[in-house]
Amino acid sequence: MTMRVRRAGDTAxxxxxxxLSVAHRLHAAVRASGVPGVVEVVPGERTVLIVADPVRCDLDRLAARLPFLTPAERAEDEAAAIEIPVVYDGEDVAEVAELTGLSAEEVVRRHVSGSYVVAYLGFSPGFGYLTGLDPVLHVPRRSNPRTSVPAGSVAIAGPYAAVYPSASPGGWRLLGRTEAALWDVHRDPPALLRPGARVRFVR
Structure with a gap:
């Protein structure tokens, strides 16, 4: 694996x-390595943040070891995709159809047909950025974001698809809604999605 390792403060x-594929594999490899003192491993699109307890983990030694970790095969590739049922009655379906030159029905069909992978989590707890969106559906965010997007809203923006885990402001284009709980503090783990997991939207 080609990588560039930098210090991120005193503990990471x-x-x-x-x-993204390499980021997921490195994320899994570090977690599986059992390096003492590693507190958290957070994958991004082309980055992996490794947070450690400096009392128990020498960051310079860890940095030197990283290129020699055996890249883990993504277990998620063999796991069943997480299915998210969707009612496609979003406020922006017609606008996405206009932007893409498709019919509203074709917008929905292409969204359902996608094979998605959770790139990383961010923005709010449980919010997964999903890759695999049909390139024709790559539309920009709204110029005027909504002050409140309902929890469970299924949305797209740029190359990503996502589901809002909780009510929050947002500028993504809303295609529909789901009753699936993306974030539940009473569940272990609370987030339904995890980096590298496969996702399918079901109409």
Whole structure:
């Protein structure tokens, strides 16, 4: 794996990698390595943040070890996709159809047909950025974000699809809604989605 390792403050390393697939594999490899003192491993689109307890983990030694970790195969590739049922009655379906030159029905069909992977989590607890959106549906965010988007809203923006885990402001284009709980503090783990997991939207 080609990577660039940098210090991120006194307690973390930020690793730049080639692409999302490598980020997921490095994330899994670090977690599986059992390095003492590693507190958290957070994958991004082309980065992995490794947070450690400096009392129990020498960051310089860890940085030197990273290129030699055996890249883990993504177990998620073999796991069943997480299915998210959707009612496609979103406020922006017609606008997305206009932007893409498709019919509203074709917008929905293409969204349902996608094979998605959770790139990373961010923005709010449980919010997964999903890759795999049909390129024709790559539309920009709204110029005027909504002050409140309901929890369960299924949305797209740029190359990503997502589901809002909780009510929050947002500028993504709303295609529909789901009753699936993306974030539940009484569940272990609370987040339904995890980096590297496969996702299918079901009409």
């Amino acid at each position: 390393l930020l690793v730049d990698v080639e692409d």
